[in-house]
Structures are given as C-alpha cells and as structure tokens.
Amino acid sequence: MTENELSYKIIGCAIELHKNLGAGLLESAYEAAFTHDLRQLGLEVKTQVAMPMIYKEIKHDVGYRLDLVVENKVIIELKSVETLAPVHFSQTLTYLKLSKMKLALLINFNTKFLKEGIHRIVNNL
Numbered sequence: 001m002t003e004n005e006l007s008y009k010i011i012g013c014a015i016e017l018h019k020n021l022g023a024g025l026l027e028s029a030y031e032a033a034f035t036h037d038l039r040q041l042g043l044e045v046k047t048q049v050a051m052p053m054i055y056k057e058i059k060h061d062v063g064y065r066l067d068l069v070v071e072n073k074v075i076i077e078l079k080s081v082e083t084l085a086p087v088h089f090s091q092t093l094t095y096l097k098l099s100k101m102k103l104a105l106l107i108n109f110n111t112k113f114l115k116e117g118i119h120r121i122v123n124n125l
Helices: 003-021 027-040 086-099
Strands: 045-055 058-070 074-079 103-108 118-122
Touching: 003 027, 003 074, 003 103, 003 118, 027 045, 027 058, 027 074, 045 086, 058 086, 074 086, 086 103, 086 118
Parallel strands: 074 103
Antiparallel strands: 045 058, 058 074, 103 118
C-alpha cells in the first residue's frame, strides 16, 4: 500500500474517531483510541517510537518520540491544542527528515471540524 493510500485510510479513521469523541480530550486519549481503530483496520501501528538524532554521523538519544508510525511508512503527529503553531509543522517535517520517511500527517483533534485540523507534510527526500 502506498503512502497516499495509507493516508486516505488514516484520515477516514481520524474523522470517524472525531465524530465519536469530539474535541477537548487529552492527546493521550486520542492516541489510544486512534491506535485501536487503525489496528482494527488491519494496519500495523507503532506508538511512541523513539527517534534518535544523528548529527555528524553520531547517534544521539535525545528523547524524541513519534506519536504513531503506520506500516513503517506514515508518521502521525497528534495534537489537541487550540491552534497549531509553526513549530508543530517544523517539528513534524524534522521527524520526517530524521526518519527518512516521505509522509506525515499532523492532526489536531481540538477542532470543530476535523478536516480543518488535518495537515499533510511531505519530505521531498
């Protein structure tokens, strides 16, 4: 399955989750429910994946964690904030670059309509 096909399934799952739970919960609650729903679709989902930083060929374990990784192809960065800040987009793009993956979804569940909170971020390797 391609990254685009995966993102279509992931976004559909996120919208269904948001319809059921609404806005205002903690990020950890969305992460648990979202992980469950994605696995119910038969997708491989890893949570809180350690992301080391490699700088000048030296690996540094500095505590970065990817919220979700689906099928080892798509990073999902979850938020539950009033407004996404530019740093959220920068952080997600940096995670893509460090992981050498092509696609991430930055999803803010704290919105009235989830489609306003979904952002595709692409790493042009």
